[in-house]
Structure formats: structure tokens, C-alpha cells
Amino acid sequence: MTENAPLLEMKGIRKDFFGNQVLTDIHLSLKEGEVLGLVGENGAGKSTLMKILFGMNVIAETGGYDGDILLNGEKVRFGSPFDALAAGIGMVHQEFSLIPGFTATENILLNREPRHKAGVVSQIFGERLETLDRKKMQDQAASAIQRMGIRIDPDMVISDMPIGHKQFTEIARELSKDQLRLLILDEPTAVLTEKEAEALLASIRGMAASGIAVIFITHRLQEILDVCDRVLVMRDGYAVQDVPAARTSIPEITKWMVGRSVDTSASARADEQLETGRVIMSISRLWVDMAGETVRDVSLDVYEGEILGIGGLAGQGKLGIPNGVMGLYEAGGSVTFDEKPIPLNQPRSCLDASIAFVSEDRRGVGLLLDESLEWNIAFPPMQIQNKFLKSYLGGLIKWRDEAAIREVTSRYVDSLQIRCTGTRQKAKELSGGNQQKVCLAKAFALEPRFLFVSEPTRGIDVGAKELVLNALKRFNREHGVTVVMISSELEELRQICDRIAIVSGGRIAGILPATRSSEEFGMLMVSQVK
Amino acid sequence: MSENVWTSKSLSDRLRGAVASFGLPRLIIAGFLLLLFIMAPFVGVNFFTQITNTLNRFSWNAVMVLAMVPMVHSGCGLNFGLPLGIVSGLLGATMSIEFGFTGAMSFVMAIVLATPFAVVLGLGYGWLLNRIKGGEMMIATYVGFSAVAFMCILWLLLPFKSPNMVWGLAGKGLRTTISLEGYYDKVLANFLQVRIGDLVIPGGTILFFALLAFAMWAFLHTKTGTAMTAVGSNPTFARASGINIDKIRILSVVMSTWLAAVGILVYQQGFGFVQLYMAPFYMALPAVSAILIGGATVNKASITNVVIGTFLFQGIVTMTPTVMNSMIHMDMSEVIRIIVSNGMILYALTRKSEAIR
Numbered sequence: 086m087t088e089n090a091p092l093l094e095m096k097g098i099r100k101d102f103f104g105n106q107v108l109t110d111i112h113l114s115l116k117e118g119e120v121l122g123l124v125g126e127n128g129a130g131k132s133t134l135m136k137i138l139f140g141m142n143v144i145a146e147t148g149g150y151d152g153d154i155l156l157n158g159e160k161v162r163f164g165s166p167f168d169a170l171a172a173g174i175g176m177v178h179q180e181f182s183l184i185p186g187f188t189a190t191e192n193i194l195l196n197r198e199p200r201h202k203a204g205v206v207s208q209i210f211g212e213r214l215e216t217l218d219r220k221k222m223q224d225q226a227a228s229a230i231q232r233m234g235i236r237i238d239p240d241m242v243i244s245d246m247p248i249g250h251k252q253f254t255e256i257a258r259e260l261s262k263d264q265l266r267l268l269i270l271d272e273p274t275a276v277l278t279e280k281e282a283e284a285l286l287a288s289i290r291g292m293a294a295s296g297i298a299v300i301f302i303t304h305r306l307q308e309i310l311d312v313c314d315r316v317l318v319m320r321d322g323y324a325v326q327d328v329p330a331a332r333t334s335i336p337e338i339t340k341w342m343v344g345r346s347v348d349t350s351a352s353a354r355a356d357e358q359l360e361t362g363r364v365i366m367s368i369s370r371l372w373v374d375m376a377g378e379t380v381r382d383v384s385l386d387v388y389e390g391e392i393l394g395i396g397g398l399a400g401q402g403k404l405g406i407p408n409g410v411m412g413l414y415e416a417g418g419s420v421t422f423d424e425k426p427i428p429l430n431q432p433r434s435c436l437d438a439s440i441a442f443v444s445e446d447r448r449g450v451g452l453l454l455d456e457s458l459e460w461n462i463a464f465p466p467m468q469i470q471n472k473f474l475k476s477y478l479g480g481l482i483k484w485r486d487e488a489a490i491r492e493v494t495s496r497y498v499d500s501l502q503i504r505c506t507g508t509r510q511k512a513k514e515l516s517g518g519n520q521q522k523v524c525l526a527k528a529f530a531l532e533p534r535f536l537f538v539s540e541p542t543r544g545i546d547v548g549a550k551e552l553v554l555n556a557l558k559r560f561n562r563e564h565g566v567t568v569v570m571i572s573s574e575l576e577e578l579r580q581i582c583d584r585i586a587i588v589s590g591g592r593i594a595g596i597l598p599a600t601r602s603s604e605e606f607g608m609l610m611v612s613q614v615k
Numbered sequence: 616m617s618e619n620v621w622t623s624k625s626l627s628d629r630l631r632g633a634v635a636s637f638g639l640p641r642l643i644i645a646g647f648l649l650l651l652f653i654m655a656p657f658v659g660v661n662f663f664t665q666i667t668n669t670l671n672r673f674s675w676n677a678v679m680v681l682a683m684v685p686m687v688h689s690g691c692g693l694n695f696g697l698p699l700g701i702v703s704g705l706l707g708a709t710m711s712i713e714f715g716f717t718g719a720m721s722f723v724m725a726i727v728l729a730t731p732f733a734v735v736l737g738l739g740y741g742w743l744l745n746r747i748k749g750g751e752m753m754i755a756t757y758v759g760f761s762a763v764a765f766m767c768i769l770w771l772l773l774p775f776k777s778p779n780m781v782w783g784l785a786g787k788g789l790r791t792t793i794s795l796e797g798y799y800d801k802v803l804a805n806f807l808q809v810r811i812g813d814l815v816i817p818g819g820t821i822l823f824f825a826l827l828a829f830a831m832w833a834f835l836h837t838k839t840g841t842a843m844t845a846v847g848s849n850p851t852f853a854r855a856s857g858i859n860i861d862k863i864r865i866l867s868v869v870m871s872t873w874l875a876a877v878g879i880l881v882y883q884q885g886f887g888f889v890q891l892y893m894a895p896f897y898m899a900l901p902a903v904s905a906i907l908i909g910g911a912t913v914n915k916a917s918i919t920n921v922v923i924g925t926f927l928f929q930g931i932v933t934m935t936p937t938v939m940n941s942m943i944h945m946d947m948s949e950v951i952r953i954i955v956s957n958g959m960i961l962y963a964l965t966r967k968s969e970a971i972r
């Protein structure tokens with residue numbers, strides 16, 4: 086081992102997927118206890134770089150990579166994630182790899198459980214039959230959780246946990262490994278509420294202080310500035326900047342990431358005039374039975390033509406509101422739209438009343454992944470409003486009008502700048518941001534009078550985020566459509582909404598004009614947390 | 616030099632991509648069938664007779680394979696419950712004969728009489744499948760099996776009287792095999808028959824299948840057909856778009872059951888006999904594996920899959936006995952048929968998880 090060598094060095098990393106260059110000459114070095122922020126738009130190559138470092142199979146299957154990885158000055162080439170783990174690299178992935186029916190402790194120590202001294206059975210049949218030392222497991226898990234600095238219940242079953250705690254369980258699992266020297270966190274805060282994210286950042290600082298190097302991937306740039314020592318900005322497979330975090334700013338990083346400047350100025354309309362507008366939707370005493378997002382008692386008036394934001398911490402019920410009104414989860418209470426009552430638990434009744442919904446669950450609810458963009462965008466209007474159909478035999482046969490479908494799809498592909506090879510491309514082949522745009526196009530194609538948009542920017546990059554938010558704003562202003570947007574990112578709500586309702590403990594904690602300060606909203610968020 | 620590496624790499628990738636999209640098993644089976652056709656003249660088998668046989672068997676079976684399409688589209692999976700539709704067809708066939716219809720009229724009446732049974736049984740079967748979403752194919756298998764077993768009792772008990780159908784000595788209870796001579800034996804096959812030397816094309820049967828296939832293709836282009844495909848592709852999406860998923864699924868099951876009923880009648884008119892009792896028991900497997908060989912998956916199927924698959928599968932079934940037997944003087948046909956059909960089903964089911972992901 087060479088003295089004073091950096092913990093990790095990556096030199097001239099290049100990678101192509103079937104001739105498509107995704108990484109070009111990436112250099113990276115990392116000292117012990119250093120926190121490196123890795124940022125870039127979706128598709129910039131961050132994930133591929135980390136997959137190379139972690140020895141994921143997909144890299145070897147697609148022809149390996151060029152360049153060297155040095156760990157403590159020694160050249161390594163990991164054939165599988167197991168090698169990487171053994172070398173002290175831990176990775177927390179975007180997707181959870183936890184066993185839902187096991188407790189946090191069991192998940193943290195899975196396959197590394199401390200065992201009792203050999204009993205009779207295991208002496209005969211081998212170590213696979215040794216019994217687990219539950220007491221010691223508790224201690225080890227507790228100490229890993231302690232190191233993380235965030236309190237989670239070690240005895241809670243994963244399937245009962247809010248999403249943030251699942252993320253923390255994953256991190257605790259990596260921390261419980263003694264050999265851990267480098268931890269890769271791939272967008273750990275994407276699913277966390279602001280408060281949880283803060284706790285996580287504090288814990289990252291703690292890890293760094295104890296000598297663990299951290300590579301932190303995130304779309305939230307403020308977090309990078311808060312916690313990282315250095316920032317590596319990637320764009321289109323190149324490392325475009327590698328600077329100390331203290332010497333840069335969010336606008337600068339954003340500019341490097343997208344290669345252009347992004348306008349993030351807030352522009353709420355004067356809210357006073359809207360208070361006197363006509364009530365278009367009135368929700369009263371709504372309850373929704375949605376796991377993890379239970380709505381207990383929500384009463385809310387929405388004015389015609391406004392953009393209403395619904396914010397709040399994760400798990401407090403903000404997502405339950407649109408899902409309940411739209412009939413996707415069991416709900417009770419009463420909803421009137423345009424002075425007519427809307428029967429609950431029937432998706433069709435809302436759609437017929439000209440209310441559309443963009444779900445937060447893009448892949449599960451929002452898209453026909455195996456079908457073309459044409460189908461995705463044209464399907465709801467076709468089924469609900471008989472658009473894009475040709476009638477024969479006096480309406481007996483309703484034939485798909487492919488030409489009209491293609492026409493409307495290409496119109497939205499152009500106006501929302503959906504990046505695709507054509508309108509016939511399958512939805513699953515698009516990136517997250519572009520899939521989100523397809524979901525919006527689907528809702529816009531219904532030409533609704535009222536639009537629910539749930540977490541429209543979750544997991545998409547800065548450029549796409551701006552486009553999505555602007556499209557929503559334009560849709561509201563140009564067509565007079567009332568928009569209710571649900572989001573966990575307060576800043577984004579403040580950017581486009583007229584009023585913001587904060588949900589806490591399954592109830593509306595308060596409604597404020599978007600121009601109020603973040604602190605006021607913050608107070609409401611935590612007011613009724615249970 | 617690096618230039619060369621690039622092109623050769625992308626060429627092999629392209630080849631691999633082509634094989635992957637066409638499907639390796641399909642490629643092997645098509646190759647095997649081609650080999651059989653090439654070998655036929657050398658082992659002294661008349662090439663045109665073989666083509667005629669293949670076309671005949673294709674025309675008998677194609678409608679039953681087509682019956683797979685609606686349920687695959689609506690996400691109910693492969694219709695292993697095909698025997699349920701087949702017994703509806705058998706009820707139509709036997710009742711048509713019992714009521715004294717003859718000639719082409721008996722075929723029309725068999726379809727007409729089978730329809731209410733297919734619809735009612737299809738509704739019940741669809742209702743059942745809606746309660747066990749996710750396990751459709753396993754339940755469907757048992758629905759098919761129990762329908763056959765139940766009908767074994769009924770064939771004996773139902774008060775059929777026609778001397779052409781009942782056991783001669785007892786005067787009651789249907790025979791296992793009933794000849795269709797004088798009824799609808801070859802009514803479709805002899806209609807618009809084309810003869811070119813040894814080659815005989817059953818024009819009417821193929822036309823009948825083509826009409827049904829066209830109707831299916833057209834249906835899938837209508838509003839309801841589009842909804843059916845969407846329900847199969849992502850039920851939650853369809854529900855969020857205001858579709859009544861259960862209704863669409865039941866419709867697909869009724870369609871599939873009715874097509875199975877018509878399919879067995881078409882099969883009988885070609886074969887010349889009505890087969891009762893245990894005959895429908897294993898009818899689902901050849902149809903299922905034919906559509907899979909045609910390139911369909913558990914949740915995607917097209918009319919092209921039906922045509923190609925039925926041709927390949929029936930081609931193998933007809934060609935192997937003649938060609939192989941003349942070559943090695945041993946009856947291999949049944950063994951190969953079983954290996955191909957069951958192997959294909961097994962292959963497709965292992966790929967199911969891939970498709971869902």
C-alpha cells in the first residue's frame with residue numbers, strides 16, 4: 086500500500102454501450118473522510134460511473150470499461166459487487182433492496198448475523214444451521230443506527246415503515262459493515278421529506294468525520310453545497326467541472342449541468358383577487374384509505390382558474406387527496422365539482438366531469454409502458470370522450486383513427502419537447518423526465534377543466550423539471566384550467582402556485598398565499614405530525 | 616483496425632438482435648420444419664400431399680388458436696380453459712344433429728346452438744377469473760379439466776335420441792365418436808376447394824378462418840378492442856382512465872370461449888367426426904403452444920402469431936410421422952409433438968416474469 090495515496094482514484098474511465106459513448110475520460114479522486122457531490126442531468130452518466138465502481142454485472146455484460154480504478158494506490162478491477170463490498174465499498178441504490186416482511190435489524194444484518202456458539206445440530210450439519218444471536222444482532226443494528234445518527238425503530242417490519250425509514254435502513258446496513266471505507270449514496274434524498282433529508286445530511290457529515298469517504302448523488306443542489314467538500318459536475322458523459330463546494334453556487338452548478346442557464350424565478354400572481362373567485366371544487370370531510378398516505382378529514386375549496394399547491398411531509402396524506410377524489414383508493418366524504426356532486430370510488434365519474442389526474446406513480450398508474458407514445462397519449466381521450474375515433478354503421482363500430490392519434494401525439498411531442506425516436510416508440514424506453522412529459526400530455530389531451538398533478542417533478546432532472554412546471558403554468562394561464570399540484574418540494578410549489586395548502590396528520594393544517602416565507606409553511610408542516 | 620472491430624461487433628449484435636426478436640425456439644422449429652420439407656422427396660414422400668395435409672390441419676386448428684388472442688390481450692393469460700368452449704361447441708354439434716338438421720344447415724345450426732352455451736359458460740368462467748387475478752392460467756387449466764369431466768357424465772345422461780349418436784344396444788347415452796357423414800362433414804373444406812395436381816387447398820375453411828381473423832383484427836382496432844389491450848398492458852392505467860376492467864376481461868373470456876366453440880366445429884367438419892368424452896381434455900395444449908411458437912407471449916399476441924404459429928406447429932405434427940417414419944421406421948411423431956408443445960409452453964411461462972418486469 087502506498088502512503089498518502091488517495092483512497093479512491095479513477096483514471097480515464099471510458100465506457101460505451103454498443104458504440105454509444107456514455108462516459109469519456111472521467112478522472113476522479115477521493116480522500117478518506119471526503120464527501121464528493123456528483124451531479125448531472127438524467128443520462129449524464131452518473132449511474133454508469135457508479136456501476137463501474139461497484140462492479141455491477143451489467144458493465145461486464147456490455148463489454149467492460151476502459152481506464153483504471155485505484156483503491157489506496159492499488160489497481161483493482163471488480164468482477165462483481167461482492168468484490169467491491171469486500172474491498173470496503175458500500176452502495177445505497179435508488180431502488181430499495183430490502184425484505185418487506187423482515188424487521189430493520191434483520192435486514193441490516195442479513196446473511197452477516199452473529200451466531201450462537203455451535204450447538205449440537207450445527208456441529209453435525211454445518212454452520213448453516215447455527216442459531217442467530219438475537220441479542221447481539223440487536224446491539225449491532227442499534228450501533229449502526231447510532232452511527233447514522235437518525236432514529237429508526239430496529240424492530241419495525243420494513244413493510245410498515247414510511248419510505249424515508251426504508252432508505253435509512255439501507256444506509257444503516259452499509260454502515261454496519263466494519264470494512265466500509267467508501268459509501269455511495271445514489272439519490273438518497275429523493276424520497277425523503279425535507280426534515281428527513283436534513284437528518285441524513287447531518288449523518289453524512291458524521292460519517293465523513295469518522296473517516297468514511299462518501300460519494301453523494303442528488304438532484305437537490307442545495308444539499309450538495311450543504312454537505313459536500315467537492316462537487317463533480319457531469320454532462321453528456323464528460324466531467325465538466327470538479328470544484329470545491331465552498332467556491333461555487335447553485336446557479337453556477339445548474340449552468341454547468343445543463344450547459345445553459347435555467348430561470349428559477351418565482352412568479353406567483355397576486356393572491357388577493359383569487360380569494361374572491363368562484364369555487365369550482367369543494368371537498369368536505371374527505372377520508373382516503375391509502376397505505377402510508379392516509380387522509381383523515383380534509384375540507385378544501387378550490388377556486389376556478391387558480392393553481393393550488395398541496396404540500397406537506399411524506400406520509401402525512403397529501404398524496405391521498407387526489408387519489409381519493411379520483412377514485413383510485415377507497416374514500417368517503419363529499420366532493421362537489423361545478424356545483425354537482427361527484428360520486429367517489431368511481432374513476433369514471435371524475436373523468437366524465439372533466440377532471441384529469443397525473444399520478445405520482447408514473448410507471449404503475451401513469452403509463453402503458455409496453456405501448457407506444459401514441460397509445461399512451463390518445464387512450465384516455467379515446468375511451469372517455471370518444472375522440473380519435475371514426476364511426477361506422479351509425480356508431481355501431483368505433484374505429485381507431487390512427488392519423489388523428491399520430492397528429493395529436495406529435496403535437497404534444499413538439500410542444501413539451503419530449504425526446505423520443507418517434508411517436509411509435511414505447512413508453513418504457515424513455516427517460517424518467519420524458520415519461521413524465523408523456524403523462525402530462527395524456528392529461529392535456531383530455532382538455533380537462535380541472536387537473537390534479539401529483540409529484541410531477543419527482544426523480545427528474547433540472548431541465549425537465551423547468552419544462553414540466555412551465556408547461557403546467559402555461560396550461561393554466563392559456564386554457565384557464567384549474568390546477569391542483571401536489572409536491573413534496575416546497576420551493577417548487579412556491580414557484581408556480583397561487584396558494585399552498587399544507588397537509589399534516591391527514592388534515593389541512595393551513596392554506597397560505599405562495600408569497601409567504603418558507604418558515605411559515607414549515608411551521609404548518611410539523612403542526613399535526615403524528 | 617479498430618474500425619473493423621466496431622463493424623464486426625455491431626454486425627453480430629444486429630444478428631443477435633434479429634434472433635432475439637424472432638425468438639430462438641421459433642427459429643429452431645421453423646428450421647426443423649424446413650428440413651422436413653427438404654427431406655420429404657428424398658425419403659419417397661409426396662411433397663404436395665404433405666403440403667395438402669399441412670394446410671388441412673392448419674385450417675382445422677387455426678380458429679382454436681385464434682381463440683387465445685382475446686384473453687391474452689385482456690391480461691387473462693393463455694386460455695388453458697379452452698375445453699370449456701369446446702364442450703359448448705360439442706353441445707351445439709350434438710343438438711344440431713339431434714334436431715335433425717343436415718348438410719351445411721347443420722353446421723350453421725351447430726354454431727347458433729353452441730353460442731348461448733359459450734356465452735353463459737364464458738360469463739361464469741370470466742367471473743371466476745376476475746376473482747383470482749394473477750393466477751388465471753392455473754385456474755383456467757382446472758376449469759377446462761373439470762368441464763370435460765363433468766360433461767362425461769352429461770353425455771351419458773342427456774336425453775339424446777338420434778340413432779346416429781346413441782349407443783346401439785342401450786339406445787341411450789352418446790357414443791364416443793359420432794360420424795358427421797350426411798351432416799357437416801367437409802362442408803367448408805369442399806366449398807371453394809382448389810386443386811392443383813396433388814395439391815388440394817381447403818379454400819372454404821381457410822376463408823372462414825380468414826373472416827374470423829379479420830373480425831378479430833378489426834375488433835382490436837375499435838374503441839373496446841383498444842381498451843382490452845390496455846387492460847392487459849396495465850390494468851391500473853386502464854382503471855385510472857375510467858375503464859371497467861372486470862367487464863372488459865369478462866368480454867374477452869366470452870369471446871375466447873365462443874371462438875373455441877366455433878373452433879371445434881371447424882375442426883370436426885374437417886376431421887369428419889364429433890369426438891366426445893375425454894377428447895377435449897388435451898385440446899388446449901396444442902392451441903396454446905401453437906400461438907407461442909407463433910411468437911406470442913403471455914401478454915402479447917397478434918393475428919400474425921396465430922397464422923405463423925398454427926402453420927409451424929401443424930406442419931411439424933403432419934410432417935414428422937411421414938418423413939421420420941419413412942426414414943427410421945419408428946413412430947416418433949407423438950413423441951415430438953409432445954416435446955414441442957409442452958416444451959414451448961414451459962419456455963413461454965419461464966419468460967413471463969421478464970415480460971412483466
